[in-house]
Amino acid sequence: MRVEAGRSALEMGSAVGLCSSPRAWGCDWNIARLLCFAAISWVLMTQMEVGAWTYHYGDKSDYSWEVARNFCRSFYTDLVAIQNQREIAYLNSVLPHHSTYYWIGIRKINKVWTWVGTSKALTKEAENWASREPNNKGRNQDCVEMYIKRKEDAGKWNDERCQKKKRALCYQASCQSSSCSQRGDCIETIGNYTCDCYPGFYGPECEHVVRCKNLDPGPDCSHPLGEYSYNSTCKFQCQEGFELQGLDMLQCLESGNWTAEAPECAAVKCPALATPGRGGLNCTHWHGDFTYNSTCAFSCETGFVRNGSETLECTALGQWTGLPPLCEAIKCPVLDSLSRGQLNCSHWHGDFMYNSTCAFSCETGFVRIGLETLECTALGQWTGSPPLCEAVKCPVLATPSRGQLNCTHWHGDFTYNSTCAFSCETGFVRNGSEMLECTALGQWTGHPPHCEAVKCPVLDSPDRGQLNCTHRHGDFTYTSTCAFSCETGFVRNGSETLECMALGQWTGRPPRCEAVKCPVLDSPDRGQLNCTHRHGDFTYTSTCAFSCETGFVRNGSETLECTALGQWTGRPPRCEAVKCPVLDSPGRGQLNCTHWHGDFTYNSTCAFSCEMGFVRNGSEMLECTALGQWSDRPPRCGAVMCPGLAAPGRGRLNCTHWHGDFAYNSTCAFSCETGFVQNGSETVECTALGQWTGSPPLCEVMRCPKLRGLEPILMNCSHPLGSFSYGSVCRFHCTQGYFLNGTSRVQCQPDAHWSDKMPTCQEEEAPYFKQVLLYMGGGAVALVALLLTGMLIALLIKRLSDKEEEKTLLNPTSDLGVTGVFTNATFDSNL
Numbered sequence: 009m010r011v012e013a014g015r016s017a018l019e020m021g022s023a024v025g026l027c028s029s030p031r032a033w034g035c036d037w038n039i040a041r042l043l044c045f046a047a048i049s050w051v052l053m054t055q056m057e058v059g060a061w062t063y064h065y066g067d068k069s070d071y072s073w074e075v076a077r078n079f080c081r082s083f084y085t086d087l088v089a090i091q092n093q094r095e096i097a098y099l100n101s102v103l104p105h106h107s108t109y110y111w112i113g114i115r116k117i118n119k120v121w122t123w124v125g126t127s128k129a130l131t132k133e134a135e136n137w138a139s140r141e142p143n144n145k146g147r148n149q150d151c152v153e154m155y156i157k158r159k160e161d162a163g164k165w166n167d168e169r170c171q172k173k174k175r176a177l178c179y180q181a182s183c184q185s186s187s188c189s190q191r192g193d194c195i196e197t198i199g200n201y202t203c204d205c206y207p208g209f210y211g212p213e214c215e216h217v218v219r220c221k222n223l224d225p226g227p228d229c230s231h232p233l234g235e236y237s238y239n240s241t242c243k244f245q246c247q248e249g250f251e252l253q254g255l256d257m258l259q260c261l262e263s264g265n266w267t268a269e270a271p272e273c274a275a276v277k278c279p280a281l282a283t284p285g286r287g288g289l290n291c292t293h294w295h296g297d298f299t300y301n302s303t304c305a306f307s308c309e310t311g312f313v314r315n316g317s318e319t320l321e322c323t324a325l326g327q328w329t330g331l332p333p334l335c336e337a338i339k340c341p342v343l344d345s346l347s348r349g350q351l352n353c354s355h356w357h358g359d360f361m362y363n364s365t366c367a368f369s370c371e372t373g374f375v376r377i378g379l380e381t382l383e384c385t386a387l388g389q390w391t392g393s394p395p396l397c398e399a400v401k402c403p404v405l406a407t408p409s410r411g412q413l414n415c416t417h418w419h420g421d422f423t424y425n426s427t428c429a430f431s432c433e434t435g436f437v438r439n440g441s442e443m444l445e446c447t448a449l450g451q452w453t454g455h456p457p458h459c460e461a462v463k464c465p466v467l468d469s470p471d472r473g474q475l476n477c478t479h480r481h482g483d484f485t486y487t488s489t490c491a492f493s494c495e496t497g498f499v500r501n502g503s504e505t506l507e508c509m510a511l512g513q514w515t516g517r518p519p520r521c522e523a524v525k526c527p528v529l530d531s532p533d534r535g536q537l538n539c540t541h542r543h544g545d546f547t548y549t550s551t552c553a554f555s556c557e558t559g560f561v562r563n564g565s566e567t568l569e570c571t572a573l574g575q576w577t578g579r580p581p582r583c584e585a586v587k588c589p590v591l592d593s594p595g596r597g598q599l600n601c602t603h604w605h606g607d608f609t610y611n612s613t614c615a616f617s618c619e620m621g622f623v624r625n626g627s628e629m630l631e632c633t634a635l636g637q638w639s640d641r642p643p644r645c646g647a648v649m650c651p652g653l654a655a656p657g658r659g660r661l662n663c664t665h666w667h668g669d670f671a672y673n674s675t676c677a678f679s680c681e682t683g684f685v686q687n688g689s690e691t692v693e694c695t696a697l698g699q700w701t702g703s704p705p706l707c708e709v710m711r712c713p714k715l716r717g718l719e720p721i722l723m724n725c726s727h728p729l730g731s732f733s734y735g736s737v738c739r740f741h742c743t744q745g746y747f748l749n750g751t752s753r754v755q756c757q758p759d760a761h762w763s764d765k766m767p768t769c770q771e772e773e774a775p776y777f778k779q780v781l782l783y784m785g786g787g788a789v790a791l792v793a794l795l796l797t798g799m800l801i802a803l804l805i806k807r808l809s810d811k812e813e814e815k816t817l818l819n820p821t822s823d824l825g826v827t828g829v830f831t832n833a834t835f836d837s838n839l
Contacts, residue, residue: 062180063088065103065110070173073151076111077124080178086125087113088179089196090154096136096163103177105157110177112165116150138164188214207262208238220260223270227258238262246273249300249324275299278322286312287335300324308335311362311386337361340384347418347425348374349397362386370397372448374424399424402446410436410459424448432459434510435486461485464508472498473521486510494521497548497572523547526570534560534605535583548572556583559610559634585609588632596622597645610634618645621672621696647671650694658684659707672696680707683734683758709733712756720746720769734758742769 064084071079080087090096090112103110113124121130121142138161142149151170154177155161168174183194188203191214195202205214217237223229227242234240240260246252254271261267275295281304283289291304302322308314316333323329337357343366345351353359353366364384370376378395385391399419405428407413415421415428422428426446432438440457447453461481467490469475477483477490488508494500502519509515523543529552531537539545539552546552550570556562564581571577585605591614593599601607601614608614612632618624626643633639647667653676655661663669663676670676674694680686688705695701711733717723717740725738736756742748750767757763 063099063102064176064178064180066176067104067106070108071111071176072173073111073115073170076174076176077113079176084178085181086179087111088177089113089123089125090134090136093136099154099177100156100163103156106175108172108174109153109155109158109166110175112152112154112177114152114165115170116144116167121152136163136165138166141165142167191215208233218260218262218264220264220266223258223266227270236260238264244271249276249295250274251276275301276322276324276326278302278326278328281320281328281332284308284333284335286337287314287333298322300326306333306335311357312337337363338384338386338388340364340388340390343382343390343394346370346374346376346395346397348399349376349395360384362388366390368395374399374419399426400446400448400450402426402450402452405444405452405456408432408456408458411438411457422446424450428452430457435462435481435508436460436510437462462508462510462512464488464512464514467506467514467518470494470519470521472523473500473519484508486512490514492519492521497524498522498543499524523549524570524572524574526550526574526576529568529576529580532556532562532581532583534585535562535581546570548574552576554581554583559586560584560605561586585611586632586634586636588612588636588638591630591638591642594618594643594645596647597624597643608632610636614638616643616645621648621667622646623648647673648694648696648698650674650698650700653692653700653704656680656705656707658709659686659705670694672698676700678705683710683729684708685710710756710758710760712736712760712762715754715762715766719743721748721767732756734760738762740767746771 062084064080066079077087088099090099114121114130115124116122117124122128123130138155141164142152144150144167149167149169151168151172152165153168153174155164155166158164182196182201187194187201188205189209189211191209192203192205195204203212203214205211208218210216210218217233219234219237220240222236223242227244229236229240229242231237231240238260242258244252244254244256244258250273252271253274255268256271258266258268258270276299277296278298278300280298281289281291284306287306287308289304289306291298291302293299293302295301300322303319304321305319306314306316312335314333315336317330318333320328320330320332338361339358340360340362342360343351343353346368348371350369350371351366352369353364355361356363358364362384365381366383367381368376368378369380374397376395376397379392380395382390382392382394397419401420401423404422405413405415408430411430411432413428413430415426417423417426419425424446428444430438430440430442430444436459438457439460441454442457444452444454444456462485463482464484464486466484467475467477470492473492473494475490475492477488479485479488481487486508489505490507491505492500492502493504498521500519501522503516504519506514506516506518524547525544526546526548528546529537529539532554535554535556537552537554539550541547541550543549548570551567552569553567554562554564555566560583562581563584565578566581568576568578568580586609587606588608588610590608591599591601594616597616597618599614599616601612603609603612605611610632614630616624616626616628616630622645624643625646627640628643630638630640630642648671649668650670650672652670653661653663656678659678659680661676661678663674665671666673668674672694675691676693677691678686678688684707686705687708689702690705692700692702692704709729711730714732715723715725715738720743722741722743723738724740725732725736727733727736729735734756737753738755739753740748740750741752746769748767749770751764752767754762754764754766
């Protein structure tokens with residue numbers, strides 16, 4: 009292991025070059041600047057090199073996980089990927105301890121811990137977490153650090169926030185794109201790498217290919233990796249007439265064995281052939297008994313001939329070129345029993361075959377002419393001609409008129425056992441025996457018959473029609489023709505013309521005259537159909553009357569009739585809903601209608617509603633009746649009314665009416681006369697509920713502070729509107745020996761204040777002062793002046809105190825309706 013403390017100038021230049029274009033790092037500006045500083049300090053990195061795999065760690069700066077990874081990927085391969093426990097132990101032993109530890113290449117991606125270099129999930133077996141880790145505090149500890157030389161859990165992992173700063177632990181991979189000959193997975197090891205070869209390859213670099221044994225020449229092979237090596241495929245096929253025994257395609261497997269044994273070609277087999285009865289079989293086999301190209305020749309014994317191919321060959325399809333032949337006995341001409349004679353034969357190999365013998369004899373009345381016995385030879389011929397038995401003759405018969413005569417003469421024209429059949433021409437029937445036979449006595453068994461025309465059933469004129477017939481051989485007989493026609497409004501259902509056929513049947517059934525049909529009518533929607541059918545449903549002269557349900561009227565003819573042309577006298581009518589007059593929304597209201605059969609038609613319902621503050625005057629719901637009239641008159645929306653208001657006593661009322669006197673939205677303002685105050689709302693408004701927003705106010709008289717008289721002052725008051733209220737007047741005077749200091753009369757004003765302050769009564773002191781002056785002279789004058797000055801100052805202070813007291817007086821709370829006289833009168837602030 010070597011530790012390098014510096015880098016060449018070339019490496020330094022590369023780092024500085026990266027700082028000149030920080031966007032090359034693939035991160036934002038600030039992170040790029042950090043990476044630039046890291047790149048410059050890269051020359052101070054300590055490198056541990058073991059073989060081809062090297063570890064690199066920084067000893068100058070700490071980075072966030074993203075910056076650390078960008079740094080590793082820029083100068084090396086990636087953040088280190090831990091392979092095994094041996095590598096963990098190695099790293100823990102050689103790396104220096106650092107307080108912030110080292111980032112490694114694991115991160116949580118989509119809630120799965122993943123090796124970022126391979127994008128493979130961390131398996132349970134490969135986990136190396138420290139105790140009680142990962143705990144993922146706050147659910148954002150998505151990056152992994154490795155404890156190096158920690159007192160506890162050395163070499164273990166811990167999850168951390170990715171923004172924390174730690175040392176970068178990088179690795180330089182030893183595996184290259186050409187490693188393992190691209191035939192296996194390159195697995196990094198400490199100091200080297202190993203190759204995990206793919207199936208079918210072996211060797212340190214997976215450079216060798218597994219081989220299978222060579223196959224015999226013949227198959228069509230493909231060798232993508234070398235002759236008869238792994239993945240070589242060979243296809244087998246056989247020549248015509250041979251078939252493959254085994255798989256037609258073999259492949260060289262990773263084990264060095266073919267998928268199966270090499271197949272063989274075997275000749276196609278045909279079914280085995282057997283020697284035919286009374287014959288022989290001679291075969292030639294080239295590839296085995298009864299296989300492809302085998303040929304077999306067939307032969308037969310004397311008196312027998314081959315029925316089938318002489319030679320058969322086995323084809324490539326495993327079939328013979330034909331069916332095996334049979335050896336059949338040679339046939340002689342079949343001998344018939346003689347008319348009025350007997351034939352008695354012996355057959356050894358089948359009827360009238362080789363070696364068959366036949367004996368002839370004649371019945372009474374017949375004489376044999378020829379050999380009695382014949383034998384079938386190997387040439388297929390009898391040993392002689394068959395004999396004849398000649399019979400008795402009968403009179404010659406003639407062909408009947410309109411008929412034919414067909415005779416069978418077994419022993420000559422019109423001879424014994426001759427039979428004559430009589431038949432008639434088409435359309436005629438025989439009257440007499442069908443067959444006559446010539447008897448042994450030379451007579452026929454009956455008289456010759458004659459031919460009469462065939463009769464057909466008598467036809468009648470169809471109902472509502474006519475019949476016109478032509479008869480050539482008698483009424484309603486063979487070739488008679490009958491034409492049918494129908495009355496107006498009826499059409500023929502069947503043939504127009506019938507002819508009597510030779511079998512006594514007409515060429516068809518007699519037609520019927522059916523009423524002309526009109527298109528079937530349906531009841532109109534919301535209506536009924538009532539039809540009268542004289543000749544069938546919806547046929548000629550059918551009449552249909554239309555009617556409509558209640559609330560609907562007919563649009564079209566009331567009655568239609570089916571004409572002789574199959575058309576109705578008009579189009580079917582429609583039932584349309586009765587219409588009512590169109591309704592409009594009432595003033596200050598809305599209209600909501602439901603139309604079942606069209607706008608404002610029968611059964612339409614319209615609901616009326618009014619705006620807030622208005623009430624409906626009339627029915628809430630109207631319905632269009634069957635008479636085209638609404639169930640009631642449309643309602644109107646009238647403003648909600650509030651109770652009428654009157655001006656309060658001693659007050660005035662001023663109202664604004666938008667929708668009628670004292671109706672919704674009307675506003676009324678109240679005011680009071682001078683000297684009266686309003687107790688209640690100044691303005692009220694009529695709401696949508698028909699209520700005022702408040703109660704009408706009252707005009708209450710203004711009250712001044714209550715006055716109280718105490719000796720020596722005497723008070724006399726008048727109260728026209730209530731005790732000490734607006735308009736009350738109080739007069740004052742003093743008892744003997746006192747004089748009035750202030751006004752003698754006060755009045756309660758509109759602002760609830762007295763017109764002046766209450767006066768006081770003072771003693772008359774002038775005589776006393778005069779005596780003093782007489783005795784005291786000039787000095788007394790000065791003293792009196794001084795005393796008077798003091799008294800004036802005291803009076804001024806008292807006046808100011810009285811005014812302050814007057815401001816704090818309360819309004820009177822009792823209404824005294826009497827005038828009282830008091831002495832020593834003062835303001836009563838407690839009332």
